[in-house]
Amino acid sequence: MAVDSSTPRTAEPPQWQSPIGVRPRLVAASALMLFLELALIRWTGSNVVHLSYFSNFVLLGSFLGIGIGILRAGKAKRLPYYSPIMLGLLVLVIAWKPVTVNRSGDSVIYFTSLDTTGPPVWVILPIIFVAAAVVLAGPAELVGRCFTELPRLTAYRYDLIGSLSGIVAFTLLSFLGAPPIWWGLLVTIGFLALMIPGKKATAAALSGALVATPLLVMLGVLLHESTRPENSWSPYYKVQTSSSTYEGTPLLTINVNGVPHQQAIPAAQRLQWEPQYGLPYERAAKKNPENVLIIGAGSGTDVAVALRNGAKHVDAVEIDPRLRDIGREQHPDHPYQDPRVTSHIDDGRAFLSRTDKKYDLILLALPDSLTLVNGASSLRLESYLFTEQAFKSAQEHLAPGGAFAMYNYYRETWLIDRLASTAQQAFGHKPCVDKVGDDLQQAVVTVGLTPADQACDAEWAGASTTTPPPATDNRPFLYLFTDRIPSLYLITIALILIAGLIGVGIAGGGSSYRRMRPYADLFLLGAGFMLLETKSITGFALLFGTTWVVNAIVFAGVLVAVLAAVEVTRRFKTPPLKTMYVVLFGGLLLSWVFPDSWLLGMPLGLRAVVAVVIAFLPIFAANVIFAKRFTDTADGTASFGANLLGALLGGCLEYAALLIGFDGLILIAALLYIGAFLLRPKALAGVGS
Numbered sequence: 001m002a003v004d005s006s007t008p009r010t011a012e013p014p015q016w017q018s019p020i021g022v023r024p025r026l027v028a029a030s031a032l033m034l035f036l037e038l039a040l041i042r043w044t045g046s047n048v049v050h051l052s053y054f055s056n057f058v059l060l061g062s063f064l065g066i067g068i069g070i071l072r073a074g075k076a077k078r079l080p081y082y083s084p085i086m087l088g089l090l091v092l093v094i095a096w097k098p099v100t101v102n103r104s105g106d107s108v109i110y111f112t113s114l115d116t117t118g119p120p121v122w123v124i125l126p127i128i129f130v131a132a133a134v135v136l137a138g139p140a141e142l143v144g145r146c147f148t149e150l151p152r153l154t155a156y157r158y159d160l161i162g163s164l165s166g167i168v169a170f171t172l173l174s175f176l177g178a179p180p181i182w183w184g185l186l187v188t189i190g191f192l193a194l195m196i197p198g199k200k201a202t203a204a205a206l207s208g209a210l211v212a213t214p215l216l217v218m219l220g221v222l223l224h225e226s227t228r229p230e231n232s233w234s235p236y237y238k239v240q241t242s243s244s245t246y247e248g249t250p251l252l253t254i255n256v257n258g259v260p261h262q263q264a265i266p267a268a269q270r271l272q273w274e275p276q277y278g279l280p281y282e283r284a285a286k287k288n289p290e291n292v293l294i295i296g297a298g299s300g301t302d303v304a305v306a307l308r309n310g311a312k313h314v315d316a317v318e319i320d321p322r323l324r325d326i327g328r329e330q331h332p333d334h335p336y337q338d339p340r341v342t343s344h345i346d347d348g349r350a351f352l353s354r355t356d357k358k359y360d361l362i363l364l365a366l367p368d369s370l371t372l373v374n375g376a377s378s379l380r381l382e383s384y385l386f387t388e389q390a391f392k393s394a395q396e397h398l399a400p401g402g403a404f405a406m407y408n409y410y411r412e413t414w415l416i417d418r419l420a421s422t423a424q425q426a427f428g429h430k431p432c433v434d435k436v437g438d439d440l441q442q443a444v445v446t447v448g449l450t451p452a453d454q455a456c457d458a459e460w461a462g463a464s465t466t467t468p469p470p471a472t473d474n475r476p477f478l479y480l481f482t483d484r485i486p487s488l489y490l491i492t493i494a495l496i497l498i499a500g501l502i503g504v505g506i507a508g509g510g511s512s513y514r515r516m517r518p519y520a521d522l523f524l525l526g527a528g529f530m531l532l533e534t535k536s537i538t539g540f541a542l543l544f545g546t547t548w549v550v551n552a553i554v555f556a557g558v559l560v561a562v563l564a565a566v567e568v569t570r571r572f573k574t575p576p577l578k579t580m581y582v583v584l585f586g587g588l589l590l591s592w593v594f595p596d597s598w599l600l601g602m603p604l605g606l607r608a609v610v611a612v613v614i615a616f617l618p619i620f621a622a623n624v625i626f627a628k629r630f631t632d633t634a635d636g637t638a639s640f641g642a643n644l645l646g647a648l649l650g651g652c653l654e655y656a657a658l659l660i661g662f663d664g665l666i667l668i669a670a671l672l673y674i675g676a677f678l679l680r681p682k683a684l685a686g687v688g689s
Contacts, residue, residue: 026146030162032190033139039183046238061132067645068507069137073144083138088214090131179226234322235548264331267304280405281309283446289360295348296367299327303335347545358399364406383476391426405446421463422470423447432456474661515638521679526646528672565623587618
């Protein structure tokens with residue numbers, strides 16, 4: 001049986017005394033840390049539109065803060081009061097100066113308003129990055145202090161249990177549609193429980209005041225936001241609704257995360273004001289379609305248009321339950337109450353992969369999500385809808401004489417041509433392309449199952465020499481014009497890494513790098529693990545949908561795999577490090593040989609089993625390696641901090657997927673693990689557990 005032979009350091013100094021035992025304190029601090037990270041990502045993204053396109057900006061700032069907090073834990077003499085103070089200030093600043101709209105750059109398209117309010121991107125993003133690091137450093141200090149009091153793997157075990165608890169709590173609140181005041185209350189309770197010393201009444205009162213004052217400010221802001229009647233919360237967005245009339249017609253406007261998203265308008269007026277919404281029914285040769293599939297059904301206007309055009313039955317697929325519910329309750333036409341309509345809360349691509357039904361018309365109805373999948377730097381909720389493979393899947397679900405169509409405000413001619421080219425590649429013939437307007441470049445692309453199943457007004461001219469090739473499941477970046485990483489991202493990555501280098505140096509007083517130098521292999525293990533986690537998230541999003549449920553399950557599954565690795569290392573004799581590296585590289589090779597596209601053709605149950613094995617085998621092996629190595633480290637906080645800061649590097653390396661695709665991340669992870677293998681201490685190279 002394996003033995004966790006590492007010994008804890010000296011007991012905590014008097015300033016850190018707590019009435020809570022070390023194990024429950026570690027679980028609570030770890031839960032607070034992960035819950036706070038998820039809450040910051042959700043709340044800041046809902047009020048600063050720039051973060052709709054840089055969702056891992058807060059994540060990377062959090063990793064930096066967690067790494068710094070762990071490094072500080074061994075020598076910090078006071079409670080980390082700076083954390084709740086910075087949290088209160090951050091919430092106050094964002095509430096005072098929210099950024100509600102943004103569109104910038106010529107390499108990446110943002111489907112938002114052309115105007116911007118609030119601080120510019122170069123001001124607000126650095127503020128959020130630094131603030132996230134400072135906020136997360138506090139709970140990390142509390143976690144790190146527990147690591148100095150417990151054997152290595154025992155501490156890591158309870159840290160993982162706490163992290164899982166944080167994920168479960170946030171997932172439950174997302175399921176319930178809880179507004180951010182509930183997130184704030186849980187965070188406040190966590191800070192107060194962990195940061196009020198238990199022995200001296202005076203110290204407890206002073207500590208309570210320092211912690212509670214900024215948190216009360218935060219709660220006041222969140223309460224105001226949560227109780228405004230126009231606000232509600234879905235698992236993806238802050239949703240704001242407003243009612244008005246135009247020329248006697250009732251309008252329900254829906255904004256998400258501060259950006260105009262859609263309007264619930266009677267179908268008759270929609271077709272009168274914007275007749276292009278009826279173009280798919282005109283271009284499709286088959287009239288009065290028997291079965292229609294609408295992906296991105298939203299509040300229901302597209303469904304109402306389909307019914308008005310003679311659809312006998314409509315399957316309305318919408319990923320966001322709140323948007324569907326608003327349409328069900330408030331749409332003037334009440335399309336979701338129509339017996340001809342069946343609504344589905346699901347990812348559109350996943351719905352297609354699970355149904356055998358054939359449709360006369362399949363519509364992609366303005367599915368621009370304005371948000372990224374948590375944990376994946378460049379994957380949007382709708383990314384897998386616009387790939388060549390997705391269009392082929394739609395083709396396979398068309399009945400004889402059927403057609404496939406999409407429409408949106410594309411703004412760029414090259415994007416319209418790219419989509420039309422993708423349809424041509426998937427269906428084998430040119431589609432119909434109808435462009436409407438000048439500035440916004442709204443377009444309707446319609447392609448029949450055969451050329452005879454479409455009736456174009458004029459033939460599409462075809463792709464130009466500058467039209468980007470179709471997006472693919474491996475590189476599903478529809479809105480990326482070039483085949484290079486945009487300079488905006490490169491500058492951002494460089495600034496993040498520079499901030500990380502400076503932050504670690506300042507926080508450690510010059511000793512941080514010296515302390516972490518023996519643990520370079522653990523640093524690379526952290527970077528490689530981050531890439532494996534990203535690959536798992538994107539892979540499961542393709543196989544089972546980009547829904548928040550799938551995302552939460554994958555996050556939890558990764559932590560369960562890590563916890564399993566720790567338990568196996570604690571309880572059983574495990575092979576030497578060399579052998580575990582062989583298992584790790586074998587798992588990476590398995591992921592490379594059998595990519596996600598190969599799994600898509602499997603039945604759902606078998607697909608799930610094979611996907612879990614392929615995704616979690618290398619994660620399990622990598623964490624057995626980490627657990628074995630971590631057990632033997634002389635400085636637990638420095639080694640754990642090095643591993644967490646490695647995750648910051650891994651988060652930056654995720655952007656390489658823009659260039660080489662998500663499958664290419666496996667190769668980068670393999671290189672990182674080769675480096676970790678070569679840098680491992682030679683004295684431990686062949687030691688078993």
